[in-house]
Amino acid sequence: MNCREISEFLMDYVGNTLDQDVQQTFQAHLTQCTNCYEYLSQYRETIKAGQLACHDDDVSELPDDLVRAVLAALSKEPRT
Amino acid sequence: MTEGALIEGLRSGDEHVFETLVRTYGGRLLSVARRMLNNEEDARDAVQDAFINAFRARATFKGEAKISTWLHSIVVNTSLMKLRTRKRKAEEPIESYLPRFLPDGHHTQQYASWAEPVDVALGRKATAERVRSAIETLPETYRTVVLLRDIEGFTTAETAEIVKTTPNAVKIRLHRGRLALRTLIAPHLAGAAT
Numbered sequence: 455m456n457c458r459e460i461s462e463f464l465m466d467y468v469g470n471t472l473d474q475d476v477q478q479t480f481q482a483h484l485t486q487c488t489n490c491y492e493y494l495s496q497y498r499e500t501i502k503a504g505q506l507a508c509h510d511d512d513v514s515e516l517p518d519d520l521v522r523a524v525l526a527a528l529s530k531e532p533r534t
Numbered sequence: 535m536t537e538g539a540l541i542e543g544l545r546s547g548d549e550h551v552f553e554t555l556v557r558t559y560g561g562r563l564l565s566v567a568r569r570m571l572n573n574e575e576d577a578r579d580a581v582q583d584a585f586i587n588a589f590r591a592r593a594t595f596k597g598e599a600k601i602s603t604w605l606h607s608i609v610v611n612t613s614l615m616k617l618r619t620r621k622r623k624a625e626e627p628i629e630s631y632l633p634r635f636l637p638d639g640h641h642t643q644q645y646a647s648w649a650e651p652v653d654v655a656l657g658r659k660a661t662a663e664r665v666r667s668a669i670e671t672l673p674e675t676y677r678t679v680v681l682l683r684d685i686e687g688f689t690t691a692e693t694a695e696i697v698k699t700t701p702n703a704v705k706i707r708l709h710r711g712r713l714a715l716r717t718l719i720a721p722h723l724a725g726a727a728t
Contacts, residue, residue, distance in 0.1 A: 458635040508681075
């Protein structure tokens with residue numbers, strides 16, 4: 455397995471869905487190739503970075519004018 | 535108000551319950567719509583449409599999922615409907631953001647560890663903003679799948695159903711989207727703190 459092939463298997467490796475024999479070949483390459491090892495690490499960190507950048511813990515409330523617009527629109531909906 | 539009381543009120547169309555839902559979950563739904571649509575006006579429209587769609591579909595809500603999960607799915611679908619009705623622009627090819635290889639299969643570039651763990655780097659507002667901008671830069675086909683899988687937490691099968699494609703196509707888009715996102719955020723994470 456070369457670096458290009460390693461790149462194609464990154465998602466399955468990170469998701470732990472590689473067949474056992476492919477996983478062993480993948481890991482054998484990583485022990486010998488620091489470049490792929492670093493690239494894998496950055497691939498993992500990228501997923502985490504996206505999640506951290508978009509977390510909604512500090513989400514603000516819906517602006518009042520939008521609350522009013524939504525409630526006005528809902529009030530026009532038939533109740534049956 | 536308890537989840538049970540909210541579900542009861544939702545089913546019966548109680549307007550006070552709906553106001554509670556709008557005030558409780560609206561802000562989070564607006565964040566989701568902003569990420570999906572990259573446009574404030576469209577995001578606001580999507581949230582309004584989502585609540586209307588939720589109201590119309592209230593009888594079908596069985597309470598198997600949390601109300602927040604149900605509303606989340608509705609705003610994602612509403613946002614995607616909006617994306618589909620937008621005039622299609624030619625999408626930028628993603629290839630320029632993907633890793634390159636020599637004819638013998640080796641990377642053309644050397645990679646080194648980033649300066650600090652991302653949970654430290656992303657603790658800075660400026661870096662978090664740059665990562666969000668990088669996600670916005672991804673071509674739409676890839677951005678949507680990265681958002682649904684990695685950010686909004688849908689499974690591959692759920693994402694395939696939402697974007698109306700196959701699970702295999704979702705996996706390919708997700709992988710390429712992540713590779714491209716790595717390329718886009720690397721300059722902000724490789725060096726010293728900014």
